[in-house]
Amino acid sequence: MTTTTPPPAPAPTAAGAAGGVASVPLLSVRDLVVRFRTQDGTIYAVNGIDFDLAEGETLGIVGESGCGKSVTNLAIMRLLPKPAGRIERGRILLDGQDLVVLSESEIRAIRGRDVAMIFQDPMTSLNPVLTIEEQMVETIRAHRTTSKEEARARAIELLEMVGIPKPETRLKAFPHQFSGGMRQRVMIAMALALDPRLLIADEPTTALDVTIQAQILEILARLATESGTALILITHDLGVVAGMTKRINVMYAGFVVESATTPELFALPSHPYTIGLLHSIPRLDSDGDEDLIPIEGRPPDQRVEPVGCPFAPRCAWRIDDCWSDNPGLAAIDGRAAVVMTGPAATHRIACFNPPTHDEALAGRPLREGFRPAPPPGTLPEDTGFEGLGSEEALEALEPQGAEHSPLLPRDEALLDAGRDRGQYPGDADRDSHR
Amino acid sequence: MSGMMDVRSTTATGPTSAPPPKAAPAQVGQSLLRVDDLRVWFPITEGLIFERHIGDVRAVDGIDFEIRRGETLGLVGESGCGKSTTGRAIVRLYKPTTGSITFDGVDLAPLEGAALRRMRARMQMIFQDPYASLNPRMNVAGIVGEPLDIHSVGTKAERNERVRDLLATVGLNPDFAVRYPHEFSGGQRQRIGVARALALNPDLIVADEPISALDVSIQAQIINLLQRLQGEFGLTYLFIAHDLSVVRHISDRIAVMYLGRIVEVAPSRELNREPVHPYTVALLSAIPIPDPVVESRRRRIILKGDVPSPAAPPPGCRFHTRCWLRDRLGDPERCSTEEPVLRTMATGHDVACHFAEEVAGSAEQVQAVGRGAPTAPPAGSVSPSLGPDGTPRRDLGALPATPPVPPSAPPSVPSPGV
Numbered sequence: 001m002t003t004t005t006p007p008p009a010p011a012p013t014a015a016g017a018a019g020g021v022a023s024v025p026l027l028s029v030r031d032l033v034v035r036f037r038t039q040d041g042t043i044y045a046v047n048g049i050d051f052d053l054a055e056g057e058t059l060g061i062v063g064e065s066g067c068g069k070s071v072t073n074l075a076i077m078r079l080l081p082k083p084a085g086r087i088e089r090g091r092i093l094l095d096g097q098d099l100v101v102l103s104e105s106e107i108r109a110i111r112g113r114d115v116a117m118i119f120q121d122p123m124t125s126l127n128p129v130l131t132i133e134e135q136m137v138e139t140i141r142a143h144r145t146t147s148k149e150e151a152r153a154r155a156i157e158l159l160e161m162v163g164i165p166k167p168e169t170r171l172k173a174f175p176h177q178f179s180g181g182m183r184q185r186v187m188i189a190m191a192l193a194l195d196p197r198l199l200i201a202d203e204p205t206t207a208l209d210v211t212i213q214a215q216i217l218e219i220l221a222r223l224a225t226e227s228g229t230a231l232i233l234i235t236h237d238l239g240v241v242a243g244m245t246k247r248i249n250v251m252y253a254g255f256v257v258e259s260a261t262t263p264e265l266f267a268l269p270s271h272p273y274t275i276g277l278l279h280s281i282p283r284l285d286s287d288g289d290e291d292l293i294p295i296e297g298r299p300p301d302q303r304v305e306p307v308g309c310p311f312a313p314r315c316a317w318r319i320d321d322c323w324s325d326n327p328g329l330a331a332i333d334g335r336a337a338v339v340m341t342g343p344a345a346t347h348r349i350a351c352f353n354p355p356t357h358d359e360a361l362a363g364r365p366l367r368e369g370f371r372p373a374p375p376p377g378t379l380p381e382d383t384g385f386e387g388l389g390s391e392e393a394l395e396a397l398e399p400q401g402a403e404h405s406p407l408l409p410r411d412e413a414l415l416d417a418g419r420d421r422g423q424y425p426g427d428a429d430r431d432s433h434r
Numbered sequence: 435m436s437g438m439m440d441v442r443s444t445t446a447t448g449p450t451s452a453p454p455p456k457a458a459p460a461q462v463g464q465s466l467l468r469v470d471d472l473r474v475w476f477p478i479t480e481g482l483i484f485e486r487h488i489g490d491v492r493a494v495d496g497i498d499f500e501i502r503r504g505e506t507l508g509l510v511g512e513s514g515c516g517k518s519t520t521g522r523a524i525v526r527l528y529k530p531t532t533g534s535i536t537f538d539g540v541d542l543a544p545l546e547g548a549a550l551r552r553m554r555a556r557m558q559m560i561f562q563d564p565y566a567s568l569n570p571r572m573n574v575a576g577i578v579g580e581p582l583d584i585h586s587v588g589t590k591a592e593r594n595e596r597v598r599d600l601l602a603t604v605g606l607n608p609d610f611a612v613r614y615p616h617e618f619s620g621g622q623r624q625r626i627g628v629a630r631a632l633a634l635n636p637d638l639i640v641a642d643e644p645i646s647a648l649d650v651s652i653q654a655q656i657i658n659l660l661q662r663l664q665g666e667f668g669l670t671y672l673f674i675a676h677d678l679s680v681v682r683h684i685s686d687r688i689a690v691m692y693l694g695r696i697v698e699v700a701p702s703r704e705l706n707r708e709p710v711h712p713y714t715v716a717l718l719s720a721i722p723i724p725d726p727v728v729e730s731r732r733r734r735i736i737l738k739g740d741v742p743s744p745a746a747p748p749p750g751c752r753f754h755t756r757c758w759l760r761d762r763l764g765d766p767e768r769c770s771t772e773e774p775v776l777r778t779m780a781t782g783h784d785v786a787c788h789f790a791e792e793v794a795g796s797a798e799q800v801q802a803v804g805r806g807a808p809t810a811p812p813a814g815s816v817s818p819s820l821g822p823d824g825t826p827r828r829d830l831g832a833l834p835a836t837p838p839v840p841p842s843a844p845p846s847v848p849s850p851g852v
Contacts, residue, residue, distance in 0.1 A: 285725075
């Protein structure tokens with residue numbers, strides 16, 4: 001439970017003291033910027049994010065494909081694809097040690113031992129031509145000086161822990177002889193082999209059926225609690241993090257747009273994107289035939305350097321400032337001291353025009369006469385706000401907006417938006433994969 | 435601003451070049467499709483030359499159901515349960531091994547050639563993968579217009595006009611007709627797939643996981659589009675998906691499949707409130723609900739092991755190897771010897787379980803979707819107003835309009851449009 005005034009300067013404050021020891025957090029990410037240089041140009045994958053993780057804490061990172069959630073964690077593991085991916089700026093402190101500047105051999109000693117990772121598709125992260133035994137023993141012996149027999153005994157113990165029946169015989173099996181759920185159990189066993197202090201699970205259940213997902217989540221939750229391992233759970237499924245994590249960061253376009261404890265994020269969702277996500281999925285426990293409110297437009301093109309709030313082009317609450325300035329994460333009640341970890345962590349959002357609680361419930365702005373601000377460069381100087389809001393004015397103006405808006409570089413998005421204006425909030429979208 | 439029904443785009447999309455035989459407008463509620471004892475088995479063979487037949491994958495193994503005109507039947511189940519095979523057998527992409535598929539009075543199962551092609555015009559399919567289901571070498575006009583070409587509907591000019599209408603109907607710019615699939619995003623491609631399915635004014639659309647490949651924020655766009663089109667064109671849907679919350683949202687009735695059999699059929703709301711098959715209860719309980727308050731009072735039923743192989747389904751009830759109810763009842767012999775048949779529990783609510791009465795009103799049923807009384811929160815869980823150590827949350831009080839959420843309160847962000 002550490003407190004800091006907004007990054008960086010970690011400094012214990014009252015809340016930290018109240019939580020017990022004011023210690024250095026296990027993981028501290030500061031101003032992390034990751035970019036990919038490709039033939040198509042630069043991909044702005046992560047654009048300056050800050051977060052902390054305390055010892056034994058569980059953090060969910062939620063966002064859609066391309067929001068930078070996986071890249072953030074590849075950066076922590078220093079596994080960004082080379083040479084395209086680069087950490088351009090920022091620090092990743094694990095126990096106060098900056099992982100960004102470590103040499104390849106130094107980081108290799110940390111991977112697996114201190115930080116372990118579980119990937120979405122276990123088949124691609126297991127070696128298909130080696131038995132489970134060979135892979136597990138190799139992992140254990142790479143970091144610990146133990147005999148083969150000891151390593152094997154440890155492997156059996158681990159497989160038992162994750163609920164694989166007859167572990168002695170299954171050790172001799174190859175990955176393809178396991179079902180998807182069983183493979184993911186093997187991955188968890190391997191990740192826990194060296195008692196890591198931080199476990200990163202990147203969409204660990206996305207490829208699995210729901211009943212198998214329930215099995216895997218149960219194992220993950222139990223083992224993380226038992227071993228006191230800190231857990232970062234990356235997912236696109238708000239339902240998964242609701243039951244699994246204590247704190248959540250919502251990411252969009254390489255930014256953290258909302259950060260709160262889990263109960264508070266769901267009780268008081270405050271960023272338009274978080275609200276949009278909650279309203280675009282039908283809930284199992286709702287009785288009525290609720291209308292789903294899709295999020296307008298499509299995720300931004302990450303080949304364009306973000307200007308202004310990244311969510312502005314899709315936001316129903318946007319105001320003029322949103323097009324030009326990035327609001328940055330700040331406490332929703334405007335306090336200066338920000339608690340970064342623990343159950344008293346400050347609820348922070350990056351928004352100039354936060355929706356009210358009623359609007360969050362409704363999923364759309366309720367203010368009289370409020371219209372989302374049109375893109376800059378489309379406003380004739382003398383036009384009154386009323387005129388701007390009319391459908392006709394928008395119709396006439398929007399196409400030029402596309403050219404001027406850095407966030408909608410392609411005309412399809414705009415043409416689509418024009419087509420879809422009959423619906424609320426609209427349409428158009430982007431590539432995606434589960 | 436509010437509704438998702440966009441009536442504007444109905445413009446002239448009527449059957450200008452009225453495609454194939456269309457039954458006289460029948461009453462809503464009449465049976466459109468009846469499936470009786472449908473089996474689709476895929477042979478397993480051994481050896482290269484003689485290909486000895488050594489077994490069958492019983493993907494679909496004797497199912498019956500009915501879809502009424504204008505309704506949406508949801509078909510849910512986990513991968514390998516046979517739901518997609520069922521959908522494909524209905525549009526006759528697979529030939530049924532046995533059984534009949536009666537579509538508007540005509541049995542499709544034995545049809546071949548021209549007769550089948552004529553019937554197919556009245557049922558269309560939307561596929562899961564918007565990347566694989568569009569030919570990358572054809573432009574959108576070619577893709578959407580292909581059904582019209584195949585069935586020789588209208589003149590070329592009329593077809594082009596129809597394609598433009600269709601694109602407008604699904605919310606795409608008609609000028610995109612000359613573009614190629616790679617120029618579109620996933621959600622837009624799915625719209626193209628929907629436009630293609632609409633081209634011949636079908637009666638029935640089989641949508642096989644139409645949104646699972648899309649990002650969360652895009653899924654709602656396609657769901658809303660499908661619902662709007664159903665209203666506009668009086669479509670009947672067979673909606674196949676693994677996600678029960680989506681299926682519940684869009685369907686009037688839901689059929690749950692497990693290992694090639696239908697285990698429960700009920701109106702959506704009833705299935706969701708009062709599931710009576712142990713598998714349905716487990717399936718519902720496994721779906722995470724985006725609300726920590728609800729999550730904390732649910733009890734998840736963790737099923738043992740994996741789904742057995744459809745090549746060698748367990749004897750008796752196919753679910754008995756993983757069934758929590760059977761465990762609780764002390765392994766009754768009946769479960770492993772006698773295959774339960776679908777029987778009626780309540781009007782329109784059928785179930786295939788010998789002991790379904792035990793499920794009704796059980797704690798498992800009540801807690802599956804978190805409606806029950808709060809159970810003791812799991813150790814270490816954070817209640818909304820208290821820290822894990824039980825101390826009141828300091829920061830919460832400082833927030834404006836913070837509703838303290840009692841555990842029994844309705845979900846904090848309930849259905850939109852409240």
